[in-house]
Amino acid sequence: MSPQFHSYPAPAKLNLLLHIVGKRADGYHLLETVFRFIDYSDTVELAVRDDGQIVLLNPIDGVPPEQDLTVRAARLLQQASGCSLGATIRLTKRIPMGGGLGGGSSDAATVLLALNRLWQTNFSREKLMELGLSLGADLPVFIFGKNALATGIGEKLNEIKLKPAWYVVIHPGVHVPTAKIFQNFAGRVLTEEGTISIMRILETTQQRRNELQQVVSEMYPAVNEVLSELKKYGSPLMTGSGACVFLECQSEEEADKVYQAMSVKYKGFVAKGLNSHPLLDIE
Numbered sequence: 001m002s003p004q005f006h007s008y009p010a011p012a013k014l015n016l017l018l019h020i021v022g023k024r025a026d027g028y029h030l031l032e033t034v035f036r037f038i039d040y041s042d043t044v045e046l047a048v049r050d051d052g053q054i055v056l057l058n059p060i061d062g063v064p065p066e067q068d069l070t071v072r073a074a075r076l077l078q079q080a081s082g083c084s085l086g087a088t089i090r091l092t093k094r095i096p097m098g099g100g101l102g103g104g105s106s107d108a109a110t111v112l113l114a115l116n117r118l119w120q121t122n123f124s125r126e127k128l129m130e131l132g133l134s135l136g137a138d139l140p141v142f143i144f145g146k147n148a149l150a151t152g153i154g155e156k157l158n159e160i161k162l163k164p165a166w167y168v169v170i171h172p173g174v175h176v177p178t179a180k181i182f183q184n185f186a187g188r189v190l191t192e193e194g195t196i197s198i199m200r201i202l203e204t205t206q207q208r209r210n211e212l213q214q215v216v217s218e219m220y221p222a223v224n225e226v227l228s229e230l231k232k233y234g235s236p237l238m239t240g241s242g243a244c245v246f247l248e249c250q251s252e253e254e255a256d257k258v259y260q261a262m263s264v265k266y267k268g269f270v271a272k273g274l275n276s277h278p279l280l281d282i283e
């Protein structure tokens with residue numbers, strides 16, 4: 001009998017702003033950032049296996065299956081729960097890799113949420129977030145499931161309500177490794193703004209900053225070029241540690257128009273800002 005696959009979305013995120021507010025003894029940077037989910041997603045299909053194996057049917061080019069975050073997430077849940085079941089994973093990638101859109105983290109979070117149900121391991125969301133954090137600083141927010149103001153290394157999360165918006169997202173065609181950017185960050189460490197101040201900054205696009213943008217622009221001129229092009233239409237920002245650059249628009253029509261002009265030269269997409277993660281209500 002062929003295995004029964006269940007299909008789950010893994011949405012991308014944008015960092016609507018990103019401030020560096022400190023550094024931990026282990027070298028990780030303390031951040032203040034706003035995560036927003038967008039309706040542009042990978043798809044993770046999962047089928048339960050009785051033999052305990054974790055099998056990724058279609059490994060990503062250049063990422064050995066054992067290192068794929070979906071496989072690592074499944075194994076982590078297996079180990080933490082003592083579950084004897086396994087899973088077959090089929091991954092459909094759409095979110096560009098190394099783009100600051102959190103695709104790998106989102107895939108892994110979806111695996112944790114979905115297998116927790118399929119295997120009936122019944123861990124709480126808090127426990128899954130704790131497990132997820134050991135795979136990446138970006139992972140907990142995808143399990144938290146709500147747009148959030150994040151502090152710590154990105155794991156201390158408070159829900160934040162955001163206005164409807166559409167985003168033109170452009171990929172400058174370069175792959176930016178997160179670790180390299182943090183290593184080269186030499187900017188001034190800022191003081192946390194706090195929720196009220198962040199809400200005020202979010203009211204317009206002009207005041208938003210990504211403190212990693214300068215170092216990425218210097219190391220990757222292609223990112224700087226896209227930022228300059230998008231500045232013709234408003235106040236663009238880089239997401240996370242790059243490479244993708246986005247422009248927030250108030251209507252889908254406006255976003256489509258900007259994207260149409262940009263797409264003559266660049267690859268990208270238009271996405272709607274979500275109010276929450278599509279798996280927020282998964283039990």
Ligand SMILES: C[C@@](CO)(OP(=O)(O)O)[C@H](O)COP(=O)(O)OP(=O)(O)OC[C@H]1O[C@@H](n2ccc(N)nc2=O)[C@H](O)[C@@H]1O
Nearest residue numbers: 027028029100101102136137138153178179182240241242
């Ligand atoms: C910068 C952000 C902003 O949302 O997004 P991305 O651009 O990667 O999507 C995240 O903090 C990235 O999270 P994630 O991609 O999970 O990073 P990790 O795998 O945990 O860390 C990769 C490396 O980046 C550095 N790092 C990461 C997060 C952080 N707060 N401080 C750091 O200094 C560390 O050197 C670490 O070894």
Ligand SMILES: Nc1ncnc2c1ncn2[C@@H]1O[C@H](COP(=O)(O)OP(=O)(O)O)[C@@H](O)[C@H]1O
Nearest residue numbers: 068069070097098099100101102103104105107
């Ligand atoms: N399922 C996965 N999807 C994407 N990247 C993965 C996955 N598993 C492991 N990786 C590794 O994680 C790196 C970062 O990927 P990704 O999360 O897409 O970017 P970013 O951290 O910039 O948002 C990739 O370059 C790849 O080597």
